[in-house]
Amino acid sequence: MSRRRLPPFPALLAIGLVIALLAWLLLGDIQGFRDAPPQARPAAEPDAPRVEVEIRAAEPHAPTLVLQGQLEAYRELELRARQSGRVAALPLAAGSRVEAGELLLALAQEELPARLAQAEDDLALARAELAGAESLLSRKLISRPDYLRLQAQASRAAAELATLQRQLDDTRLAAPFPGTLDRLEVETGDLVQVGESWGRLVDDSRLTAVAWAPQRDALVLGEGLPAELRLLDGSRLSGEVSLVARQAEEATRSFRVEVNADNPEGRRLAGASATLIITLPERRVQRLSPALLALDPDGELVVKHLDAADRVVQTPVTLVDADLETARVTGLPDPVRLITLGAGMVAVGERVTPVVADGSAPTVPDADAGSR
Numbered sequence: 001m002s003r004r005r006l007p008p009f010p011a012l013l014a015i016g017l018v019i020a021l022l023a024w025l026l027l028g029d030i031q032g033f034r035d036a037p038p039q040a041r042p043a044a045e046p047d048a049p050r051v052e053v054e055i056r057a058a059e060p061h062a063p064t065l066v067l068q069g070q071l072e073a074y075r076e077l078e079l080r081a082r083q084s085g086r087v088a089a090l091p092l093a094a095g096s097r098v099e100a101g102e103l104l105l106a107l108a109q110e111e112l113p114a115r116l117a118q119a120e121d122d123l124a125l126a127r128a129e130l131a132g133a134e135s136l137l138s139r140k141l142i143s144r145p146d147y148l149r150l151q152a153q154a155s156r157a158a159a160e161l162a163t164l165q166r167q168l169d170d171t172r173l174a175a176p177f178p179g180t181l182d183r184l185e186v187e188t189g190d191l192v193q194v195g196e197s198w199g200r201l202v203d204d205s206r207l208t209a210v211a212w213a214p215q216r217d218a219l220v221l222g223e224g225l226p227a228e229l230r231l232l233d234g235s236r237l238s239g240e241v242s243l244v245a246r247q248a249e250e251a252t253r254s255f256r257v258e259v260n261a262d263n264p265e266g267r268r269l270a271g272a273s274a275t276l277i278i279t280l281p282e283r284r285v286q287r288l289s290p291a292l293l294a295l296d297p298d299g300e301l302v303v304k305h306l307d308a309a310d311r312v313v314q315t316p317v318t319l320v321d322a323d324l325e326t327a328r329v330t331g332l333p334d335p336v337r338l339i340t341l342g343a344g345m346v347a348v349g350e351r352v353t354p355v356v357a358d359g360s361a362p363t364v365p366d367a368d369a370g371s372r
Contacts, residue, residue, distance in 0.1 A: 052341035053306060053354040058284040058334040063321045065221070065278045067257065069211030071229070073270040074260070075177055075203035081192040083107060083170035094184035098175045098201070105186070105198065107171040116168055119161040126154035179203035204270050207237070207263050211276050212254040218244060220280050227259040230275040237261040241278060285320050285328040288338060293319070293327060303329065304343040305336045306354055312339070314348045 085107035092104060133150045136142040183200040192198055209229050213221060221244045229237040239261030248255050259276055263269060288303065296302045300316045307313050317329040332338075337354065339346075346352055 048310075048351050048353045049342070049346055050353045050355055051306075051312075051339050051343065051346060053337045053356060054340045055335050056286045056288065056332075056338050058286050058332075060282050061285045061320065061328055062282045063280045063285075063328070065213070065217050065276075065280055067211035067213060067276040067278070069209045069257075069259075069274055069276050071269050071272050071274050072208045072210055073202045073204040074206035074208055075179065076270075077176065077201045078197055079104065079173065079199040079201055081107075081170075081194055081196045081198060082173075083167050084193050085110065085171060085191070087186050087188050087190045087192065088171075090184065090186070090188055092181050092184075094181055094199075096181045097179075098181055099178050100175055102175050103172060104175055104181065104201075105173045107173075107192070109168060109171050112164060112168045112171070116161070116164045119157065119164050123154070123157035123161050126150070126157040130154045175201060177201070177203055178205070202270065204263055204268075205266065207239075207261050207269055208242070209239070209259040209261065209274050209276050211257050211259075212249070212252060213244075213257045214254055215248060218248075218255040218257075221255075221257060221278065225281075226279045227261075228277045228279075229259065229261050230277060231269065232273060237263070283320060283330060284334070285330055286332050286334070286336065286338075287326050287328055289325070289340070290322055290327040292338070292340065292343065293317070293329075294343075301329070303332060304339045304346075304348075305332065306339065306352065310351055310354055312343075312346050312348050312350050312352060 087105065088108040089106040090104075091106070092098060092102070098104065130147075130150045130153075133142055133147045137144070137147045179201045180203075181199060182202040184198070186192060186198040207229075209227075221241060223241055223244060225241040227239050227241055229239060231237070239259045241257065242260040243256070243258035245256040257276070257278075259278070292303055293301050294303070296314070296316070301319055302314045303317050304312055304314050315332055317331040320328045320330060322328065342352075
């Protein structure tokens with residue numbers, strides 16, 4: 001009788017492993033079955049972006065307004081003849097310094113003195129006749145119209161005398177204020193007519209600088225503000241604002257500004273150019289780099305900073321003045337945690353991690369401390 005041969009051992013081992021694997025898979029699938037899906041694991045919160053900040057407190061600052069203008073003499077008068085006549089005398093030469101009341105030009109008086117004497121006599125006669133008529137009128141020996149005619153005659157004589165006296169006075173033209181006889185256009189013997197210009201008197205002991213301020217700058221200007229005039233040679237004169245026009249020029253929409261300044265050395269400056277540096281009223285400002293200024297969609301200047309909860313805030317500011325390195329603005333909280341690096345990488349309302357330049361965490365500023 002033949003004996004049955006068993007499968008070799010490796011084959012038996014393989015069959016056993018397959019049966020064990022199928023059983024494990026079957027049991028594992030049953031144990032892993034759930035009525036509800038497993039809860040998702042919460043995603044890790046990303047770290048808040050880091051920005052560099054600096055605490056800035058407001059400080060007093062007196063801004064300046066710089067305007068380009070022109071110097072004028074404090075007083076200037078075009079000398080014109082008030083009486084026709086021949087030039088009899090010119091006591092002073094062009095360029096002479098004169099005092100108020102000093103004679104500048106004399107016209108020939110011709111027959112004026114004689115006519116003046118006759119007018120005085122006519123007035124004396126008219127007044128005498130009027131006095132006699134008053135006595136007659138009180139006794140009703142003269143009519144009222146006759147008396148009024150004598151009264152009108154006396155008035156005409158007085159007016160004639162006054163006219164001749166003024167004409168005589170106008171033959172001697174004196175300086176109305178001290179200054180320099182800047183121009184003289186007649187010679188002795190010349191004939192001048194009424195209204196004809198014969199010279200110019202200039203008082204440049206003080207100077208008036210005239211400039212035009214834009215609408216925005218004119219709002220903060222006022223009489224009495226200190227000013228400095230910078231001349232082309234680098235020298236300077238001190239003065240103050242004497243006039244700010246109440247109405248802008250229609251063509252330029254700018255306001256006329258005048259600054260008066262002494263000219264103690266009597267330098268020839270009238271008509272020259274000058275730079276007006278006007279010191280405006282003091283304001284509290286915060287200094288920052290011009291690179292930190294940005295424009296919002298409405299075209300307003302804004303600055304990004306942090307609130308007490310480390311969230312980004314964007315606040316409109318007013319630019320007071322600026323140079324290449326520093327801008328001075330108003331409108332920010334005092335003090336303020338200013339974002340000095342990374343402002344362009346964060347959005348308004350976003351929470352950030354603030355650090356200062358040395359890497360330490362800045363403390364939240366005390367708003368009350370900034371006001372003390």
